[in-house]
Amino acid sequence: MALRINDTVPNFTAQTSQGEITFHDWIGDQWAILFSHPKDFTPVCTTEFGAVAQLAEEWEKRNTKVIGVSVDGVEDHKKWIGDIELVGGASVGFPILADNGLEISKAFDMLPAEAYLPDGRTPADSATVRSVFIIGPDKNIKLSMTYPMTVGRNFGEIVRALDALQTSAKHGVATPANWTTGQDVIIPATVSDDDAKAKFGDFKKVLPYLRTTKQPG
Numbered sequence: 593m594a595l596r597i598n599d600t601v602p603n604f605t606a607q608t609s610q611g612e613i614t615f616h617d618w619i620g621d622q623w624a625i626l627f628s629h630p631k632d633f634t635p636v637c638t639t640e641f642g643a644v645a646q647l648a649e650e651w652e653k654r655n656t657k658v659i660g661v662s663v664d665g666v667e668d669h670k671k672w673i674g675d676i677e678l679v680g681g682a683s684v685g686f687p688i689l690a691d692n693g694l695e696i697s698k699a700f701d702m703l704p705a706e707a708y709l710p711d712g713r714t715p716a717d718s719a720t721v722r723s724v725f726i727i728g729p730d731k732n733i734k735l736s737m738t739y740p741m742t743v744g745r746n747f748g749e750i751v752r753a754l755d756a757l758q759t760s761a762k763h764g765v766a767t768p769a770n771w772t773t774g775q776d777v778i779i780p781a782t783v784s785d786d787d788a789k790a791k792f793g794d795f796k797k798v799l800p801y802l803r804t805t806k807q808p809g
Contacts, residue, residue: 594701600731601626602699608659608687609669616731623656623758624727625750628702630718632664632672636744641672641688642680643747650751654758661689661696663718697721702738715741726754728761763808764791779803 595601603616618624627644629637644658651658662669669688676684689696697703702721724745726735734757739745756767765777779788781801788795788803795805 595725595733595736597734597736598732601725601727601733602696603731604696604699606696607666607690609666609673609684609690610687613687613689618659619657619727619729619731621729623654623729623754625651625656625658625754626700626725626727627658627660627745628697628700628721628723629660629662630721630741631715632662632668633675634715634741636741637662638672638675638679640745640747641676641684642682643745644686645676645680645682645684647747647751648682648685654751654754656754658686659689660686661691661721663691663694663697663721665692666690691721694718700725724750726750726757728757734761759807765805765808768804774807776804777807779805 601615603614605612605614627640629640631637641660644660662672664672669690673684673688691697694703694707697718698705698707700723702723703718707718720738722741723736723738725733728734735753752772755773756771759773759777760766763777764780764783766780767777771777776796779792779795783791785803788805792805792808795803797803
């Protein structure tokens with residue numbers, strides 16, 4: 593069954609480049625980002641892992657843990673980390689899940705139940721393992737996106753989306769297209785004008801159903 597927004601993420605115990613974890617325990621009371629890859633030692637994936645490593649301070653500011661998953665084993669992950677750090681110019685301080693048995697990829701509906709890794713396999717055999725899941729402290733999926741192997745992910749957009757999700761969760765607002773931190777936010781249509789005034793102070797009514805106000809906090 594496909595995982596959708598607000599579904600609880602699967603819990604599992606697995607080996608990582610930093611030892612064994614149980615996923616829900618590892619998340620704890622923080623936000624988490626799980627990003628997946630079809631194979632170690634592949635060009636696009638190496639640049640993506642490097643980009644995540646470069647953003648270590650940004651994840652920490654947002655009380656967010658990051659974890660990679662790649663369809664290979666722990667020993668391959670540990671060897672690959674050297675390439676990632678060379679390309680990204682930053683230390684890989686986050687764990688990489690081993691998924692050479694495909695249990696995690698299947699649990700997150702990135703591969704069908706009957707999928708397997710053939711001898712001499714290539715990244716094309718697990719090409720759909722190219723997803724990002726942003727997970728809240730309640731262990732529910734808040735956002736998901738999937739990319740093809742040829743398109744590197746924009747982790748600046750993932751940071752932006754994380755900011756929007758955290759702002760919405762904390763203040764009960766929505767964010768407009770292309771929103772970034774510090775810009776005006778949208779007051780939900782379910783909030784009356786009187787309640788909006790009491791909660792947010794001044795606001796701008798662009799349309800009867802589109803009201804904006806300064807970002808709270």
